[in-house]
Amino acid sequence: MVNKPYRIYVHHSASKDTTTVEDITAWHKARRFKTIGYHAVIHRLAPTKDHPEGEVVVSPGRPETVIGAHTLNYNNNSLGVCCAGNYSITEMAEDTYQVLLDHVRGWMKKYNIPSSEVRGHREVAATACPGTLFDLDKFRADL
Numbered sequence: 289m290v291n292k293p294y295r296i297y298v299h300h301s302a303s304k305d306t307t308t309v310e311d312i313t314a315w316h317k318a319r320r321f322k323t324i325g326y327h328a329v330i331h332r333l334a335p336t337k338d339h340p341e342g343e344v345v346v347s348p349g350r351p352e353t354v355i356g357a358h359t360l361n362y363n364n365n366s367l368g369v370c371c372a373g374n375y376s377i378t379e380m381a382e383d384t385y386q387v388l389l390d391h392v393r394g395w396m397k398k399y400n401i402p403s404s405e406v407r408g409h410r411e412v413a414a415t416a417c418p419g420t421l422f423d424l425d426k427f428r429a430d431l
């Protein structure tokens with residue numbers, strides 16, 4: 289079955305902001321997923337001379353055409369993006385927030401998804417994800 293997205297779900301890893309796609313893939317495989325459940329992961333690389341804070345990048349997860357495994361009962365016709373970090377403990381860094389905005393805007397344009405169809409995991413499940421300090425209404429307004 290082909291994924292035809294009309295909604296986007298935002299998640300956090302509830303781990304350090306340097307958590308990688310490989311880390312999350314291993315966690316998901318340990319839970320008997322075939323591979324990572326998200327379509328993209330936004331995370332921070334190790335610090336370098338040019339990026340002393342560590343550059344924020346987007347790494348692909350599942351192909352967008354493949355149904356995800358990120359939001360139980362809501363995986364069909366949706367995309368899942370995970371931001372590495374725990375946004376119930378700390379607020380998302382501005383550079384991470386900007387990368388998330390840009391990435392979600394790209395998906396919105398590509399798949400003609402309105403901001404009203406961008407949701408946080410906690411809006412459809414009993415979880416704090418993408419973190420109690422992540423303001424979903426502000427995020428949608430910023431889109």
